[in-house]
Amino acid sequence: MQDKYTPADIERAAQLHWDQTGAARAVEDATKPKYYCLSMFPYPSGKLHMGHVRNYTIGDVLSRFHKMQGYNVLQPMGWDAFGMPAENAALQNNVPPAGWTYSNIDYMRTQLKSLGFAIDWEREFATCTPEYYRWEQWLFTRLYEKGLVYKKLGTVNWDPVDHTVLANEQVIDGRGWRSGALIEKREIPMYYMKITAYAEELLSELDNLPGWPEQVRLMQKNWIGKSTGVRFAFPLADNPDEKLWVFTTRADTIMGVTFVAVAAEHPLAQKAAVNNPELAKFIEECNQGGVAEADLATMEKKGLPTGIYVTHPLTGEQVEVWVGNYVLMSYGDGAVMAVPAHDERDWDFSVRHTLPVKRVVASQQLLLDWHKATEALKAAGIAYPDTEVAPYSFIQFIEQNLFTKQLPPDVHELVSMLHTQLLHESPNCDKGILINSGKYTGLESGAAVDAIAADLAAKGLGDKKVQFRLRDWGISRQRYWGCPIPIIHCKTCGDVPVPDDQLPVVLPENVEITGAGSPLARMPEFYETTCPKCGGHARRETDTMDTFFESSWYFLRYACPDNATAMVDERVAYWCKGGIDQYIGGIEHAILHLLYSRFFTKLMRDVGLIGDLGEPFANLLTQGMVVAPTYYRELDGGKKQWINPADVDVVTDERGRPTGATLKADGLPVVIGGTEKMSKSKNNGVDPQALIDQYGADTARLFIMFASPPDQSLEWSDAGVEGAFRFLRRLWKLVHDHVAGGLVETKIDQNSLSTAQADLRRKLHQTMGKVADDYGRRKQFNTAIAAVMELLNAYDKTDLADPTGRALAQETLESATLLLFPIVPHIGQALYAELKPGADAGLAAFPKVDPAALKQDEIELVVQVNGKLRGAIRVSTAADKASIEAAALANPDAQKFIEGKPPKKVVVVPGRLVNIVV
């Protein structure tokens, strides 16, 4: 055995061995339990980034561990190959998206292979090939015929200078990223998937996903947003036959409505604008800027009155209709009732525009304060408006009239209390007892909703309704590098789906990208066609599909990537029954991708393509981001020049605290910025390739798994990488030194071990149990690695020179090698073959705990006095509670703090501690 650890040679040899033996090939085998381990497939952006390495290492560790546990493991890989970056690259470098994508795939495949992942490469595919996307075109036509795909108008970001539709991320501060032009909202016809038809199932099935993180289920639940409320109408004042519909979850506050707000796109707003230039201008202003909800919601809340009045359906009062930029046309009816007293947003709006406020819910505290203050005012003979229970105007009355007067101190105090409480409840968004509400006064919110809904229903002006926040999924994209939508537009027959025998609609690959609209719309050879129905002249749809379409079913296709005659086949039932056993990917996909994939699985079930597999992903692990420190220099004009961490030296004080940083090139200081997600814009990315080249794949894998638990963000550290490499070198040396002394059998007689050796063997078997639990149940790898490090520290300190000791050394090193094998398979493969000549670690079973090794006669218990650690006692594992208490009370360290006082209580936590309360 060579004495030096040489990762390059070892890794090459191990990878060759796995290739030649087909170690990662997955073959259906009904006699074994299957384990389908899937990592989110990458977008082929050029080269792997650290997030990929992290994601795929987690997947590989779980795959290899489960293989050692006897599962039939499938770990596939492919390419999410359609998307915008290919078009951007085409614009920048004048290369066609297809060629750019395919060469990226080739390079990234090489990188993945160099990391030693046990991937079944025979199942690889890229979604941009007709062999893949033909099936989603085919599915699209099926869904179209079933009415699950339909066409309607949708709003997009329109760049009036580049004459193109922009993605949300291409709109920066309301302007186009390339042209700088003010973006406009534009309505265009688009195809939609009827995901709302599955809202109820998508919601209820979340309860059947115990293998998902609670936070992801919660996010999806909130996204679907089921709410029960009341949908009701305000008849127009001058034309009661015309009605303005709104939805509210707080029908109990309906008596507090003081105005109604509609979206700028609402027909009523449009109508009012005809003779109102100011309003027309405002609506036009609302039409500017992007469509992203985050931007709309953070905009300054603005509004204008329309001059149109509607009739309150219960009070008959006239309330004015306003146009508000915060009302979204895409939610519900594009109109909301406004109750400033009980809604934060309406409150802000009413304060800004001095609109009336009517309080209809009050807390017990407010009612009490109101009562006391008004009684006191009455007793003092001070006049106050005889309004019903503390409306908003009372705040102003207090501030303008009472606080300017000299009130008797006791009255002043009560009025101040009321004033404070009134401010506190402006607005009051809690439910409570109704006031000021006519016949509903005195009802509790829940009962009030029932009564109000019943009254509205009796008038034919509304009723209870279940509403979802979830909207149908618009899938049309006015882009080139995507899957063509298989529809033919015929003047006589309308929209006709492309018949099966004409599929796939192949995306032409030799195109010129100009950045102004889709090139497909400029290619008659693509769009000119004949109608499949009437044979007449027709035009092919030139929009492509949202790239979420590809990623919504790829996990099923891995089961049968070679099937040229069907989308999926019976092999899906083998690999995906009960769901994919483990899915791993970034938390940023918690909502959209995962929701669409769940939706697709149900769609494909209902189209009869797959049986009822249940939810597609039984267990989900959402990994955190990879972050790194940022450094910059301020340039003239305040712009920041970001400097890569690799080019910076950090200066520390004598305790290792950073005091500053300098640029390697010139030795002059740079500013230390925050720790942020690795990105091009902050120039803080670390190329994994450099790491692999310098230290090898195992070091990269080990560092990434050791640095933090998988679901937390991972901070990059060059020094930490050194540490990981040192550990592998040390492991190599430990095995080398042992092997140099000759190999021995691992058969061990527990009784012939010295105390220290028995301690080591107990630790060894405890570690086996812990590591298996960490890999299998906890999916926390940093602690598994730490446990093996601890084991090897103990190994180093134990005298193992005698024959029994040599056998224990053999057992410890063999086990440690296998425990680490899922994380560092190359060195594991090499070391195991040295320890057991001819053995293949890749085929070995995971080490099994020997219960005899775990036995212990005595344990240490901590002694606390009043909850503070004061001492420790050693007791027999068989000791009863009374004798433990006695031993603790007799402990001299504890007695010092008991100071002879009688113990009030003694708490014994078995196996842990004794707490004496005095």
Add this chain to the structure above:
RNA sequence: GCCCCGAUGGCGGAAUCGGUAGACGCAGCGGAUUCAAAAUCCGCCGCCGAAAGGUGUGCCAGUUCGAGUCUGGCUCGGGGCACCA
């Protein structure tokens, strides 16, 4: 703005079911080895304190014999918000 998550030494993190806070690693400091350096090995290492001891898990309250862990209220940081993937 809305939904979700997080915060523990100089740093990454550990403490799995409310029971010894800081495992493991990094950085730092001291020493051995070396002509010297690298590598390696040994020791120290939350803060205050000479020690005894006190104090300490973002902040403020609370529950408990006992809180990093549970409850309420904040602060700061991050993810998502439907055309980035």
